[in-house]
Amino acid sequence: MSYKQAVHILIFTSLLLMLAACNTSNNNSSVIENMNDTGTENENEVKEEAVEEEEPEIVKELSLPSDVLQKGDQGQSVDELQNVLIHIGYEITDSSLYDNETVWAITDFQLQTENLLATGLYDEETRLELETVLDNEISLTPGVGLAFVEEEQIDEDTKTISNPYDVLALINKQHALPADYEPIDLVVPDVRFPFVEDLPKKQMRKVAADALEKMFGDADLESLDLFAQSGFRSYERQDVLFAAYVSNHGEEQANTFSAKPGESEHQSGLTMDVTSPQVNYALVTEFGETEEGIWLQENAHKYGFIIRYPEGKEDITGYQYEPWHLRYVGIKAATEIMERGITLEEYLEEKLNK
Template sequence: MKKAIITVTSLLIVLFGAIFLIEGKINNEKDPENDDPVVERPKDEDPAEENPTEDPTENPISEGPDEDIPEEPVNIDNDNLILIESPEVYDVLVNKKRTLSKTYVPQDLVKLTEVPTVLENPEINQLREVAYNALIELFKAAKEEADYELYARSGYRSYGTQESLYNSYVANWGKAAADKFSAKAGQSEHQTGLAMDITCEVMNFQLDETFGETDEGKWVAENAYRFGFIIRYPKGKEDVTGYMYEPWHIRYLGTELAKEVYESGLTLEEYFE
């Protein structure tokens, strides 16, 4: 009898051990559906401390670039959200009040084949054709005029991708925290295919505020408009744009409008008002 109890106990220990191991293995396995490097990190601590240096392809929840991270949640009544009717125009205004439809996918997305990229994810290595051509020229000029090597890190992002990201943050951090650092689906400029997050080697190819202090970042801030881009979320305009300062996030508007917005010193929101 005693022997039988010992045997049963041993079996149970082995069984639980096996379950534990299997579960650990499952949790450690990379889910390709979630293997999205376009992720945001919580900014609930001092944003200046934020310095993601790990490979964001490893874990979409806790690592990755800081993109589209609102400084403070902007209170928006969801009933008052404006659905953008012409999402394909180059001067489309997307923000926390003006949302893209769930089904909007730009029809002229192209792969980034001629500029250096950082991540492997095929979705984010896309832009609308006109923005891509402008990006090529911007990167070329940076190289020729200043010998700076710029890298494309994160371009197009689908509604579904943004939705999963946002939901994963809500699940992990709670809604209040998620709203502080993540855009809701439909409210990210990346869905337009006209926005690109850029970086450089001295940044270790990451995205954070210090990009604005690098020689490359300064050059971009002063010259991007010549190629049709603006720094979409400038410093000190967080309450207007709803997003923290993002020196790495450039938005294509076309050369004419980009020049006007740049010279006005206004945000896109203020310019359109």
């Protein structure tokens, strides 16, 4: 070993020793600081207990509520649900109100989950799928199913609704569906139609079609003769229809019995016009006085449907009485709306205070 090499090794070793010394002294000072921070041993014990107590609280915060929840609901259960949604990546506000953000997060989750129907409702099926995500720390990307967009003002008195999959979406002359919205889950319900052609208007969204089949089945048991006349209608079809009504009746008149494109509930796939042989399968107010019409008035809510344009509410809905126009909103909302004799407009205004 040369003299130079020996000096190098010596310098290197000294540096190592110095580094080691620095670390030790850092550790020592940390210990001292810690001791100063925590003070006496008794206080230490108190702090440790406090930490132990906090843990079960965190677990409790992330439990999924067992109740069925939906737009407009408030309280502890909604708060628990929002905490789970935030935990899995949704940037929503922990407001304890099932608001439009929460409806969006649930809808987006449902659209990303193969076995779920997109409704915006927090139901038993959605709870089980959320539980799987939570238990297995599965990561998902919010917005992949449904991008979050704000309502967009399209003219002086009309906004475009941001979440067309929400079964409690308000669609009327002030709230229009996006022109390009066509539901992804349209099916033909297995019920009677007064025509045989395979027309697009036979379709409804799966969640509404299932409910309609159940309702028609129960009506059959009571020897009623219900027929489905007209369900899904695309934006383009509504455009053609409305233009024809306008040229025959003028726009003001046409607007009382038909809807501008985007403003028809039929585009949502959540609606079916129903009728019976007693009124020659027509869509007329007399249908409301038939056995079928009366039965629907009393029972449609049990299957999640409301008579969307009731008599005497024309000022609120913007439409004349239509005893044949059934809209799916889910059993919980339908029951409250029909039992209280209110409209979807009144129901949502009351729940969301807007």
